[in-house]
Amino acid sequence: MTTAAIIVAAGRGQRAGGGVPKQWRALGGQRVADWTIDRFKGLVDHIVLVLAEDDTSAWEEFSATDLILAPGGSDRAGSVHSGLQALEAHSVEKVLIHDVARPCVSARVIRDVLAALDAHPAAAPGLAVTDALWTADGSVVTGTQDRSALYAAQTPQGFHYGAITAAHAYHPGGAADDVEVARAAGIDVTIIPGDADNLKITRPEDFERAERIMGMNMDVRLGNGYDVHRFGGGDHVILCGVKVPHTRGLQGHSDADVGMHAVTDAIYGALAKGDIGQHFPPSDPQWKGAASEIFLRHAVELAGQMGYAISNVDCTLVCEYPKIGPHADAMRAEMAQIMGLRTDQVSIKATTSERLGFTGRSEGIASLATACLVKS
Ligand SMILES: Nc1ccn([C@@H]2O[C@H](COP(=O)(O)OP(=O)(O)OP(=O)(O)O)[C@@H](O)[C@H]2O)c(=O)n1
Numbered sequence: 001m002t003t004a005a006i007i008v009a010a011g012r013g014q015r016a017g018g019g020v021p022k023q024w025r026a027l028g029g030q031r032v033a034d035w036t037i038d039r040f041k042g043l044v045d046h047i048v049l050v051l052a053e054d055d056t057s058a059w060e061e062f063s064a065t066d067l068i069l070a071p072g073g074s075d076r077a078g079s080v081h082s083g084l085q086a087l088e089a090h091s092v093e094k095v096l097i098h099d100v101a102r103p104c105v106s107a108r109v110i111r112d113v114l115a116a117l118d119a120h121p122a123a124a125p126g127l128a129v130t131d132a133l134w135t136a137d138g139s140v141v142t143g144t145q146d147r148s149a150l151y152a153a154q155t156p157q158g159f160h161y162g163a164i165t166a167a168h169a170y171h172p173g174g175a176a177d178d179v180e181v182a183r184a185a186g187i188d189v190t191i192i193p194g195d196a197d198n199l200k201i202t203r204p205e206d207f208e209r210a211e212r213i214m215g216m217n218m219d220v221r222l223g224n225g226y227d228v229h230r231f232g233g234g235d236h237v238i239l240c241g242v243k244v245p246h247t248r249g250l251q252g253h254s255d256a257d258v259g260m261h262a263v264t265d266a267i268y269g270a271l272a273k274g275d276i277g278q279h280f281p282p283s284d285p286q287w288k289g290a291a292s293e294i295f296l297r298h299a300v301e302l303a304g305q306m307g308y309a310i311s312n313v314d315c316t317l318v319c320e321y322p323k324i325g326p327h328a329d330a331m332r333a334e335m336a337q338i339m340g341l342r343t344d345q346v347s348i349k350a351t352t353s354e355r356l357g358f359t360g361r362s363e364g365i366a367s368l369a370t371a372c373l374v375k376s
């Protein structure tokens with residue numbers, strides 16, 4: 001089932017102040033919008049970013065990415081409508097609509113909304129109101145309000161694409177959110193448990209709160225990997241997924257891609273989930289001559305299942321020959337594609353060992369790797 005997220009980012013953030021729309025302000029090392037976009041990566045097939053026409057540098061920057069861009073409307077509903085139109089040709093079945101101003105949304109909430117759409121026409125996260133509610137005249141309490149049926153609405157709000165697109169087309173405007181638009185079209189919306197940390201940055205003080213939430217929830221893991229393969233007969237080696245012509249080949253049970261094995265083990269290491277040998281035993285004939293991509297994809301998938309996103313990997317190949325430099329960019333591109341990362345998250349470099357040791361005598365190639373994983 002094809003899925004998409006629409007991130008509406010065309011607001012001006014007037015209540016947050018600061019001179020720049022809140023989505024372009026820094027929060028714990030990157031911009032609010034970058035955090036929000038990152039939350040959806042790997043969880044949906046397409047991401048639409050709705051941008052104000054005036055935000056020209058954002059248009060320039062994001063048109064060089066995989067994101068689908070759409071122009072914002074004069075209010076939130078107009079921006080959502082534009083985002084839905086941008087998905088017209090993508091055969092999307094489930095769509096999530098999210099405020100860019102909610103950068104702390106968790107993978108759990110995103111997954112729960114998507115899963116709820118298997119059984120319901122619409123689903124959205126909500127938090128039951130736990131504080132007592134007053135009515136007031138100025139600053140004087142005039143009464144209390146029954147809160148037993150009240151929820152605070154959050155995003156992402158999830159819908160079946162065709163139904164919410166039709167609902168937006170017919171809505172007269174002025175809706176607070178997409179749940180209101182859906183309900184006006186007769187669509188039932190199921191509330192799934194929201195998350196108190198999924199705040200919407202609205203006022204100046206919310207930046208500090210969001211930073212605290214991110215800091216508190218920061219779960220960063222490092223893993224290392226090391227591998228060695230000996231040279232044998234052949235006319236090429238496979239290194240980090242790239243076929244490199246050489247006077248000898250590398251021996252191994254699989255395709256002997258020593259670089260990819262080290263990166264795979266670094267990911268398993270960060271997850272404390274053993275190593276390649278444990279998941280793909282060399283004694284098992286089905287892995288004989290296997291493309292190492294199978295192992296790397298498995299480690300990446302396991303990271304996703306455990307709720308971790310790979311932040312970056314760094315791999316060093318140790319050999320006198322072949323020379324790695326001319327192939328390093330192709331290796332980075334191949335590794336990035338397999339792991340679903342940008343190339344700037346993947347480093348592949350090489351060193352000789354000054355003709356010392358087994359790598360110096362060109363008996364084999366060694367590789368070391370580090371992977372950094374962040375709980376998403
Ligand atoms: N014309 C608009 C107005 C709002 N939004 C988006 O809708 C969400 C609603 O959150 P809100 O806090 O209301 O954002 P702003 O409209 O930016 O804030 P303010 O009302 O303080 O100006 C935000 O992600 C905002 O970028 C949008 O895409 N297009």
Ligand SMILES: C[C@](O)(CO)[C@H](O)COP(=O)(O)O
Nearest residue numbers: 099153154155176177178200
């Ligand atoms: C959609 C929303 O985030 C649900 O809580 C909210 O309605 C949008 O923000 P606003 O402050 O009401 O404009």
